[in-house]
Amino acid sequence: MATTSRSGSAPDDEDSTPAMRRLRRLSLHLLQPSDRPSDSLVAAACAGKRRAGGLDADAAALTAYLRGRHRAMQARVYEFYVARPELQTPVELPTAAHRELCFRQMSALVREAGVRPLTLMASDPAEYFAVMEAVGGLDISLAIKVGVQYSLWGGSIINLGTKKHKEKYFDRIDNLEYPGCFAMTELHHGSNVQALQTTATFDPVTDEFIIDTPNDGAIKWWIGNAALHGKFATVFARLILPLQGKGGEPADMGIHAFIVPIRDLETHAVLPGIEINDCGHKIGLNGVDNGALRFCSVRIPRDNLLNRFGDVARDGKYTSSLPTINRRFAATLGELVGGRVGLAYSSVGVLKVAVTIAVRYALLRQQFGPPKQPEISVLDYQSHQHKLMPMLASAYAFHFARAHLVDKYSEMKKTEDEDLSADVHVLSSGLKSYITSYTAKAISICRESCGGHGYAAVNRFGGLRNDHDIFQTFEGDNTVLLQQVAGDLLKQYQQKFKGGTLSVTWNYLRDSMSTYLSQPNPVTARWEGEDHLRDPNFQLDAFRYRTSRLLHSVAARLQKHMKTLGGFGAWNRCLNHLLTLAESHIESVILARFIEAVKSCPDEKTREVLKLVCDLYALDRIWNDIGTYRNVDYVAPNKAKAIHKLADYLSYQVRLVARELVDAFDIPDQIIRAPIGMQSEAYSQYTQCIGF
Numbered sequence: 081m082a083t084t085s086r087s088g089s090a091p092d093d094e095d096s097t098p099a100m101r102r103l104r105r106l107s108l109h110l111l112q113p114s115d116r117p118s119d120s121l122v123a124a125a126c127a128g129k130r131r132a133g134g135l136d137a138d139a140a141a142l143t144a145y146l147r148g149r150h151r152a153m154q155a156r157v158y159e160f161y162v163a164r165p166e167l168q169t170p171v172e173l174p175t176a177a178h179r180e181l182c183f184r185q186m187s188a189l190v191r192e193a194g195v196r197p198l199t200l201m202a203s204d205p206a207e208y209f210a211v212m213e214a215v216g217g218l219d220i221s222l223a224i225k226v227g228v229q230y231s232l233w234g235g236s237i238i239n240l241g242t243k244k245h246k247e248k249y250f251d252r253i254d255n256l257e258y259p260g261c262f263a264m265t266e267l268h269h270g271s272n273v274q275a276l277q278t279t280a281t282f283d284p285v286t287d288e289f290i291i292d293t294p295n296d297g298a299i300k301w302w303i304g305n306a307a308l309h310g311k312f313a314t315v316f317a318r319l320i321l322p323l324q325g326k327g328g329e330p331a332d333m334g335i336h337a338f339i340v341p342i343r344d345l346e347t348h349a350v351l352p353g354i355e356i357n358d359c360g361h362k363i364g365l366n367g368v369d370n371g372a373l374r375f376c377s378v379r380i381p382r383d384n385l386l387n388r389f390g391d392v393a394r395d396g397k398y399t400s401s402l403p404t405i406n407r408r409f410a411a412t413l414g415e416l417v418g419g420r421v422g423l424a425y426s427s428v429g430v431l432k433v434a435v436t437i438a439v440r441y442a443l444l445r446q447q448f449g450p451p452k453q454p455e456i457s458v459l460d461y462q463s464h465q466h467k468l469m470p471m472l473a474s475a476y477a478f479h480f481a482r483a484h485l486v487d488k489y490s491e492m493k494k495t496e497d498e499d500l501s502a503d504v505h506v507l508s509s510g511l512k513s514y515i516t517s518y519t520a521k522a523i524s525i526c527r528e529s530c531g532g533h534g535y536a537a538v539n540r541f542g543g544l545r546n547d548h549d550i551f552q553t554f555e556g557d558n559t560v561l562l563q564q565v566a567g568d569l570l571k572q573y574q575q576k577f578k579g580g581t582l583s584v585t586w587n588y589l590r591d592s593m594s595t596y597l598s599q600p601n602p603v604t605a606r607w608e609g610e611d612h613l614r615d616p617n618f619q620l621d622a623f624r625y626r627t628s629r630l631l632h633s634v635a636a637r638l639q640k641h642m643k644t645l646g647g648f649g650a651w652n653r654c655l656n657h658l659l660t661l662a663e664s665h666i667e668s669v670i671l672a673r674f675i676e677a678v679k680s681c682p683d684e685k686t687r688e689v690l691k692l693v694c695d696l697y698a699l700d701r702i703w704n705d706i707g708t709y710r711n712v713d714y715v716a717p718n719k720a721k722a723i724h725k726l727a728d729y730l731s732y733q734v735r736l737v738a739r740e741l742v743d744a745f746d747i748p749d750q751i752i753r754a755p756i757g758m759q760s761e762a763y764s765q766y767t768q769c770i771g772f
Contacts, residue, residue, distance in 0.1 A: 137737035141686045142744030146479060150210035151746075157214035160193045161185075162750045169219040171537050175366045178221065182367030183309055185222045186229065189215065190256045197230040198254035202238055205418065205490045212422055213429040217751035220547035221367025223426055228304035228368070229253070231419050233260030236314040239415035240337050240386035249339070261305045261313040261342070263373055268297030271560045273316065273335060274409055278375065280317040280338050281330070282382070284396040289385065291315060291340055291378040299374050302554075306342070306371030307358040313373065314386070315340045321398055333398055334405035335412065337386040340378060353378040364546030388415075417505050419555040420512040421489050427512075428478045430548050431519040435475050436742040437540065437757030438468055438526035441533070443739055444762055458529075459735055462728065467529050469731040471522050472741055473697040476690070478515050480677040481670040485511055502568075510565040510666040513558035516551040523548060530756060538769050539754040563655075565662035570638070573631055605715055608722035614691075616675045619698035622715075623668040626708055630661040671698055689737060696730040703727050 161167055167185050169178070189195050200208040208230075216223030234253045237245050252258040269275045277298035280289045293299055300306075306313065315338050325331035342354050350356050359370040382392060389408045390400040402408045442459035449456040458464050485507060491497075492504045527534040527541035534541050552558045612618055634657045641650035651658070674694045681687040702709065703723050709715040715723070734741070749758055755766035 136685060137689045137740035138685060139740040139743040141683050142689065142740065143746045145681055145683065145686055145690075146744055147746070148206065148210060148483065150204075150207040153207055154210050154214040157189070157193065157195070157211060158217070158748050158751060160189070161218050162748070164188065167218075169221075169367070171543075173366075175361050178367040179308060179369045182219065182221050182225050185215075185219065186225055187256055189226070190254075196254050197226060198234040198238075198250065201230055201235065201418070205421075205493060206486045209422055209425045209486055213426055216426050216429055217433070217747065219367060220426075220430070220544075221365045224304065224365055224368050227419065227422055228262060229256070229259060231422055232262030232416075233305070233310075233312070233314060235416065235418055236262060236337055236386060237339075239418075240314075240388050240412060242386075242388055244383065245339070245386060259305055259309045259311050261303045261310040261371075261373075263300040263303050263306070263313040263315045263340075265300065265302050266297065267299045267301045267372075271557050273413065276316055276318065276335055278315065278317040279320050280315075280336065280385075281320040282322065282392055282396055283379075284322070284394075286379070287382050287394060288379045289338060289382065291317060291338065291375040291380060293374045293376065299372050301372050302359060302370050303373055304368050304370055306356060306373055307369035308371075309369060310371075311341065311343045311345060311348070313340050313342050314338070315373075315375075319385075319390070319392070319398075321392070321396060324396070324398070331398075333390065334409055336390060337412065338380060339384040339386065340375070340380055342373065351378075362550075364543070364549060414501055414505050417508045418489065420508040420561075421485055421504075423551050423555050424485060424508065424512040424515050425482050427516045427519045427548065427551050428475065428482050430544055430551075431471075431475050431478065431515075431522055432742075432745045433747060433752060434519075434523045434526045434541065434544055435468070435472050436745060436747060436752060437754045438529050438534075439472060439738050439742045440759070440762070441530050441756040442468060444756070445531075459738065462732070464529060465731040465735045466728070467525055469734045469738065470696060470700040470727075471525065472734065472738060473693045473700065474518060474522070475745075476693050476741070477670050477674045477697045478518075480673045481511060482515070484673045506565055506568045507669070509556060509561040510662060510669070512555065513552075513561040513565075514663060514666045514670075516548070517558050520545070520549055520552055533756050533766070538766075539756050541754075559659065562659045562662040565665060566634075566658035569631055569661060569665055570635060573635055605713060606719055608719045610726060613699060613723060613726055614695045616678075616694070616698075619695070619702070620668070620671055620675060622702055622709065623664070623671050623698070625714060626705065627661065627664040627668050629708075629712060630657070630664055634658055634661055667701055671701075674698075689741070692730065692733055692737075693741065696727065696734055699723055699727040699730065 167181070167188055169181060169185075173181070190197070195211060197208060197211060200211060212223050212226060215226055230253070234250075237249045237253065241249075249258060253260065264273060264276070266276055266278065268277070277294055278300065279292050279294060281292070282289055300313075300315070303310075303313065316335055317338060319333040319336040321331045321333060323330070340354075341351055342356065343350055353376045355374040355376070357372045359372055362370065382394070385392060389402055389411045390398065392398055400408055402411055439459070442464055443457055445458045446455035447458050459468070485504075488500070488504050488507060492500045523541060523545045527545065530539065530541070533539055537543065556564075607613075634654055637654050637657065638650050641653050645653060671694075674697060678687060678690045678694050681690055702715075703720075706715065706720050706723065710717070710720060743759070752758065755769050756762050758765050
């Protein structure tokens with residue numbers, strides 16, 4: 081990239097030819113930056129003492145700040161599995177063996193290590209999610225299997241059942257006496273839960289529900305724990321009440337959840353009326369036994385209806401505190417957000433592992449260099465910094481965002497506040513979608529950045545990619561979840577202009593909508609000084625301006641198209657715009673949490689390092705969408721150029737403390753496991769892995 085003069089004007093004449101500009105770009109790519117790329121970008125006040133042009137970073141101090149309240153529990157889980165080599169997942173393992181090992185790993189966690197996941201989930205969700213991240217470090221299949229047993233099967237009892245269900249099932253689920261499934265998805269329907277076809281018809285003569293699969297499209301599909309280990313399933317089905325509809329027709333009361341035994345508790349034989357088949361080998365997560373369930377007139381007691389939001393009396397009369405099917409459905413799904421919180425949380429853990437391996441290898445690997453001089457680390461190349469340093473910054477940003485999400489979720493479970501529940505529902509949808517999509521792409525970039533050695537299975541990128549990939553689909557397809565975020569933003573936008581109140585996450589729309597929708601200031605649009613660009617107020621205002629502009633414009637487009645296309649057609653016509661809006665809003669939320677975490681850091685040196693990382697996260701995101709800012713003249717051409725240059729320079733600065741930043745994640749080598757990602761003797765361990 082061509083440099084500018086002190087005044088920000090064009091380069092000198094001798095540098096203006098295409099050949100000279102090309103040589104300058106090559107020199108910047110091959111050589112480390114000089115002390116500053118431009119005097120116009122002076123050192124920020126927050127930069128503090130530089131080490132060889134960068135900050136002093138203390139990995140121990142960073143670790144101390146990053147550690148959550150439940151790091152001791154994570155360490156306990158790590159130590160338990162490290163001490164049990166027979167419970168560690170080898171690189172190559174057939175599906176059947178992987179499934180049995182995964183169940184043994186979960187059994188050992190509960191019965192030998194003494195961890196009670198369901199108790200943790202009910203009493204302290206933050207500690208439960210910390211355990212989930214720890215077991216995912218051993219094997220992502222194990223994290224998912226634990227999640228099916230406790231977040232989904234156990235969570236359905238806690239969140240959708242009543243006292244009688246908790247008394248009967250809670251302890252037996254917690255101690256793994258009752259392994260179970262969560263049977264929601266069907267062959268023909270996944271995201272559209274309201275269209276599920278499985279039926280549960282009440283029989284007033286026998287006081288039972290009859291569970292039926294009316295056609296092949298209604299077969300329950302991809303049900304974790306079903307193929308081998310599950311003894312029960314929470315089955316989502318349409319509640320049918322005979323003779324209670326119009327003209328004596330059956331009444332469809334909408335989707336409800338039912339406890340259905342699927343295997344004999346003693347013999348483990350599949351029960352009559354139930355057909356179970358194995359969904360087979362998958363791209364990843366082959367330690368989880370996914371199965372398909374078909375029901376043929378399976379009778380269950382009336383008490384097996386999870387009746388928190390709707391109940392059927394002995395005489396067949398239906399009662400609910402919620403007056404409509406849609407309200408009951410929303411309440412039911414709203415209680416299941418814990419799964420999305422868990423996936424967002426675990427995805428950050430996967431990203432940390434991938435980035436740690438890639439950064440450590442990039443520091444170790446040496447290639448080329450100036451003539452007659454030693455080879456240099458590949459992380460000294462600007463192109464490599466451009467790949468990995470914004471990703472490292474994102475891992476930090478997501479770390480603080482997930483902590484905020486878990487805090488909000490824990491508060492929601494304690495207070496049962498309806499407004500907070502709605503806020504957490506949308507926040508979890510957005511963060512789960514955004515983080516898992518980002519991590520999926522990042523793993524592939526990390527693999528590529530490690531060259532041929534990144535392709536070795538023992539170095540883990542293939543396994544991480546394959547196991548994590550489905551995070552983008554289950555617990556809500558990411559595109560569908562982003563639409564929920566966009567829909568809620570539009571609802572909040574409408575409330576704003578009707579004088580209503582907004583939920584906490586959307587306060588910036590209430591406080592500053594008029595500011596964000598006004599014409600950009602032509603003076604500030606040209607400011608390009610480093611102090612200004614690294615000002616968190618500028619960064620957050622830029623993110624929020626973009627979101628507000630997107631919201632205002634998509635609302636106008638929807639209103640226009642509804643006149644001719646109707647509601648559904650207008651939404652579909654504007655769908656890409658709506659997805660961009662949702663992602664923009666979530667990026668604003670993430671940045672706000674990162675800025676707050678920097679301000680709250682008590683140690684000055686650690687705060688300086690975090691400020692550097694936060695600035696890179698913000699400016700890299702702004703540069704990646706610079707076209708949006710230029711289109712509305714929020715950023716003048718000279719300012720856009722300054723943002724690009726500063727983002728590159730900050731990547732270099734973060735590179736100088738990259739080792740400390742990944743070490744601060746405090747992930748044990750036994751969890752990293754990739755030889756090229758070891759803290760020491762990486763090549764030696766790598767050669768030993770293949771038999772030397």
